[in-house]
Amino acid sequence: MGKKSGKKESALIAAVTASDNARLEIRRTPKLYIGGAFPRSESGRTDVLQLARGGSANVARASRKDLREAVKAARSAAPGWAARNASLRGQILYRVAELMEGRAAQFRDDLIAHGYGKSEATEEVAASIDRLVWFAGWPDKIPAVLGGTNPVASSHFVFTIPEPTGVVAIVAPERSPLLGLVTRLAGVLAGGNVAILLASEASPLPAVTLTETLAVSDVPAGVVNILTGRRSELMPHLTRHADIDGVDLWGCPDDLLADAERGAAEHVARVARRQHDEKDRASAFQGERGERIDGMTAFLEMKTVWHPIGS
Secondary structure, eight states: HHHHOOOOOOOOHHHHHHHHHHOOOBBBBOOOOOBBBBBOTOOEEEEEEOOOTTEEEEEOOOOOOHHHHHHHHHHHHHHHHSSSSSHHHHHHHHHHHHHHTTTTHHHHHHHHHOOOOOHHHHHHHHHHHHHHHHHHHHTTTTTHHEEOOOOOOSEEEEEEEEOOEEEEEEEEOSSOTHHHHHHHHHHHTTTTTTEEEEESSSSSHHHHHHHHHTSSSOOOOTEEEEESSSSHHHHHHHHHOTTEEEEOOOOOOOHHHHHHHHHHTTTEEEEOOOOOOOOOOOGGSOOOOHHHTHHHHHTTTEEEEEEEOOO
16 A cells, blocks of 8 residues: 555656646736836736747836826925935935845846846946945935035125936936946936836846835835836827926937937926937946936036025
8 A cells, every 4th residue: 555655646746747847937027117006007018028048028018198107106206205305315225225235136137138148247236236325325415516605796695506306207228227227217316306217128127126126115106117118109208298307318219319309308308318429338337427427417406595694
């Protein structure tokens, strides 16, 4: 009886093992990140993304309505984020860097899935975390570095104070899907702005993992909203949305750039963009400090206050 039972057990184990080897692929199916939640696209559309190392992912394709919902969430979150103590904003960004450190292996695997080599992926993840820590040190230093007291020929104190622009749309760099994304996003957040970000169309998984990181961080809902999908569909509406105050076009494809700038000009949105001879690769973000903070300073308004002296 014992021998028969043992044979049945071995046969069952063999059957289960064979079944495991024949399992269907469990595709990663990321959603959008809007207002601190993970909704599906209202259109129900997804794009099947073939991964470099085999397998595929079902990536949500955001619609115009999804974009409107993201703008609404960002607009609601803007006053609260701008009013936060600058030191606290820096601590929140630092906390995101801590959480990214804990998910470093997943970020690395995302980059490898998009064709990066292991060492190259490891280097970009480390650089991205370090870059976020660097920006986390800026919020309480911005007024001292960019603001100041202005001498005038009258009996007044005249102060210049930097203030956030508000809602900033960011087109993430296509060929630097993590380091480029972090560089453009962190500068905007450090300045007290809120963001709507279009992830890399060809390599969206690092942005997806970032949404999962933000969801468990101290970043308030709506401060960062990340959309995946096709830029040719979303950008004409993104740049022309009257409730968007600034547009970072660093990662905008060349064929969409002119129309994007016209769209932003229609409602006088601030625009930041790369020069024609610059490349949206990781190496473009390894330069001097001035090159790194242009995404922050581009979306700061300089407010000048006059205060009378004496009676």
